[in-house]
């Protein structure tokens with residue numbers, strides 16, 4: 001579903017006008033649609049209903065407590081990559097018993113906390129990590145359930161910064177090493193092998209790399225079963241992309257599940273998926289206001305009050321996001337570079353966008369629900385934006401705009 005629609009030339013989030021939201025909460029702010037998140041989650045649940053499947057939402061995509069609480073209520077498990085994310089899940093009412101702990105360099109304190117909390121399993125990324133988890137499990141007297149993240153050496157054909165399943169990436173253990181590590185786990189009284197895991201990258205618009213990855217992973221599962229190592233689940237990671245640009249064609253959870261079905265058929269095996277972007281990406285937008293329209297001999301700039309510190313994807317990945325006026329003005333369309341106030345030329349949201357706007361207009365940067373606020377910083381001592389969750393005709397402030405006091409609350413002038 002698209003929860004952001006125009007009515008009488010005015011952009012709405014579900015039943016609430018975005019200009020009203022901007023008036024009440026100020027700009028810049030993130031606006032999320034509850035119904036869209038619910039729909040996207042349900043689409044995964046429906047697509048995977050034939051198997052004992054657990055949807056472990058990738059917390060990194062959007063970790064606001066209200067969003068995590070909503071997903072917990074829908075029955076989601078969670079994929080976390082830090083102690084902080086685990087604390088968020090617990091605080092939001094999530095079930096630690098449905099948590100998988102991914103991440104390539106887990107600290108000892110994070111491992112201890114996760115064992116105490118009783119997470120479902122650790123996704124292990126190296127022999128060294130396995131050794132550390134074993135010794136902590138022994139010391140604490142709490143056996144650790146583990147799953148090996150295997151690096152299948154498959155090219156996901158996505159941006160290089162978010163490709164993770166190639167041999168020269170830092171992630172996972174090589175598939176040839178996996179057998180030996182499972183043997184070690186089997187020989188330990190402090191470790192329990194529950195699954196095998198993979199994640200080849202993010203924003204995949206093509207299913208072929210998933211298929212290539214599943215072939216390797218399920219072949220490994222068969223080999224392990226043949227040797228008497230029975231696993232409870234296969235974790236196929238996240239990565240399903242969303243359409244950002246008009247030309248993007250993104251497969252949905254159903255097409256994704258069709259690829260999985262040929263591998264899952266006839267097996268007594270659980271499935272874990274770790275979607276992030278596909279659940280929250282299209283459910284959010286960033287609202288900002290045009291401060292100035294600046295015209296140079298080369299270009300027209302729309303200088304807005306949001307910046308790369310609020311929303312990093314265009315600067316970091318040259319990511320394309322639709323930008324539309326909350327209310328289209330009269331007059332001619334003009335080509336603008338939509339840029340922020342930060343002192344870097346990489347501070348841009350869109351280049352050469354055809355817009356009918358004037359100074360003071362509100363703009364919406366679309367598909368910003370995933371990897372938006374979570375990647376925000378205080379660069380240029382800018383306060384991080386507010387977050388709002390819309391539910392029908394109701395709007396909830398789910399994170400206040402940061403204040404000046406918060407900006408330097410933890411800083412200390414010595415003496």
Ligand code: LLP
Pocket residue numbers: 058060061079102103162199201202203237238239240274275276277278313317370371
């Ligand atoms: N599982 C693991 C182990 C991951 O590393 C990730 C994402 C996911 C699941 C969720 O992937 P998703 O379904 O959201 O594609 N900041 C980047 C994306 C980084 C993704 C990192 N890992 C962006 O803005 O595109």
